[in-house]
Amino acid sequence: MRAVISRVESAHVTVANETVGAIEHGLLVYLGIGKNDSDGDLAYIVSKVAGLRVFDNGDGKLNLSIRDVQGAMLVVSQFTLYGDVRKGRRPSFEDAMPPEHAEKMYTTFIRKTEELGIPVQTGRFRADMRVTSVGAGPITIWLDSERLR
Numbered sequence: 001m002r003a004v005i006s007r008v009e010s011a012h013v014t015v016a017n018e019t020v021g022a023i024e025h026g027l028l029v030y031l032g033i034g035k036n037d038s039d040g041d042l043a044y045i046v047s048k049v050a051g052l053r054v055f056d057n058g059d060g061k062l063n064l065s066i067r068d069v070q071g072a073m074l075v076v077s078q079f080t081l082y083g084d085v086r087k088g089r090r091p092s093f094e095d096a097m098p099p100e101h102a103e104k105m106y107t108t109f110i111r112k113t114e115e116l117g118i119p120v121q122t123g124r125f126r127a128d129m130r131v132t133s134v135g136a137g138p139i140t141i142w143l144d145s146e147r148l149r
Contacts, residue, residue: 005027012074025072
C-alpha cells in the first residue's frame with residue numbers, strides 16, 4: 001500500500017462540479033492499494049499516517065500528529081501510485097489491486113482512521129476527481145508498506 005501525504009491548510013475534491021469532500025487544516029492523503037496488499041499493509045499505513053508528527057509544536061519542531069492538532073484528513077483513492085513507467089512512456093498499472101477489491105481496503109482504511117478519532121472526508125472511488133489543496137509547509141511524505149516485506 002502506498003500513500004502520499006501532504007500537510008494542508010485546506011483541501012477539497014469535486015466530482016462533476018460537486019464538492020464531495022473538504023477539510024481545513026489537516027492531511028491530504030492519496031492512497032494507492034497494490035495487488036499484494038494485506039491487512040498488515042493496511043494496519044501499517046493507518047498507524048503511520050495517523051501518527052505522523054508533521055505539525056509544528058510551537059517551538060519550530062515537527063512534533064505533533066494530526067490527532068494532537070485536531071486536524072482532519074481528506075483521503076483520495078489513487079491507483080496511479082502503482083504506475084510503472086520502466087518500460088516505455090505509458091504507465092502500466094499491473095501492480096495495482098483490481099478495483100472491486102481495492103475499494104474494500106480503501107473503505108477499511110477510512111473506517112479504521114475514523115475509529116482513531118480522526119475526522120475523514122473522502123473523494124469518490126473510481127470517479128474522475130478534481131483535487132484542490134493549499135499546502136502548508138510544504139510538507140509531503142511518501143509511505144510504502146512494501147518496504148516491510
